[in-house]
Amino acid sequence: MKIHLSSVFVDDQDKALRFYTDVLGFVKKHDVPLGEDRWLTVASPEDPDGTELLLEPSGHPAVKPYKTALVQDGIPATSFAVDDVHAEFNRLRELGVHFTQEPLEMGPVTTAVLDDTCGNLIQIVHSK
Amino acid sequence: MAEDVFKALADPTRRRILDELVERDGQTLFEICTRLVTKHGLGLSRQAISQHLAVLESAGLVLSRRQGRYKFHDLNTEPLERITTRWLRPDAAESAP
Numbered sequence: 001m002k003i004h005l006s007s008v009f010v011d012d013q014d015k016a017l018r019f020y021t022d023v024l025g026f027v028k029k030h031d032v033p034l035g036e037d038r039w040l041t042v043a044s045p046e047d048p049d050g051t052e053l054l055l056e057p058s059g060h061p062a063v064k065p066y067k068t069a070l071v072q073d074g075i076p077a078t079s080f081a082v083d084d085v086h087a088e089f090n091r092l093r094e095l096g097v098h099f100t101q102e103p104l105e106m107g108p109v110t111t112a113v114l115d116d117t118c119g120n121l122i123q124i125v126h127s128k
Numbered sequence: 129m130a131e132d133v134f135k136a137l138a139d140p141t142r143r144r145i146l147d148e149l150v151e152r153d154g155q156t157l158f159e160i161c162t163r164l165v166t167k168h169g170l171g172l173s174r175q176a177i178s179q180h181l182a183v184l185e186s187a188g189l190v191l192s193r194r195q196g197r198y199k200f201h202d203l204n205t206e207p208l209e210r211i212t213t214r215w216l217r218p219d220a221a222e223s224a225p
Binding site for chain 2: 068071072073074075076100101102104106107111113
């Protein structure tokens with residue numbers, strides 16, 4: 001068994017697609033119209049057939065309070081691996097991305113936490 | 129107020145929280161929890177750490193601020209200065225016991 005799909009709840013799928021592709025650098029994988037919403041997934045250009053990330057609409061009434069509570073306490077919705085957190089932090093900050101946690105070295109891992117502009121915090125991480 | 133400061137400082141976990149805030153102001157609850165568990169092996173629940181932060185806040189040693197949808201915690205050393213001056217300059221002593 002392996003992880004095929006993971007998801008984040010996004011406030012606006014168009015906006016999310018722009019952020020996850022233009023800013024973070026993922027590539028669009030599937031975009032299937034489903035009534036008002038879309039089955040919209042992105043993947044890593046480094047592993048286009050690997051795990052997909054579903055940009056899932058956050059219309060369900062339980063989602064907003066859940067996201068609000070996580071963001072207030074700084075808890076990331078999910079985590080992405082990068083080669084160098086410091087380099088990625090500098091690159092994304094230049095693009096206007098807001099971080100709630102600047103790079104933090106904790107033994108073998110370095111992490112940072114950013115706002116995806118769609119209601120979530122995302123952790124980036126690298127291991128030595 | 130001074131009593132609250134002594135109570136807040138009496139707990140080793142709360143002293144660790146202050147140690148970590150010295151390193152960087154403006155931490156989220158998530159960052160504080162992460163630092164305590166990875167750097168000090170203190171695997172407390174978020175609720176427990178929230179309660180420790182509340183004690184530090186009521187003593188004025190930690191100030192929390194909401195910025196949009198986020199909440200950040202900053203160190204405030206001003207109550208400590210009052211404690212040191214209490215004994216360093218007895219003529220400026222607090223009236224509280």
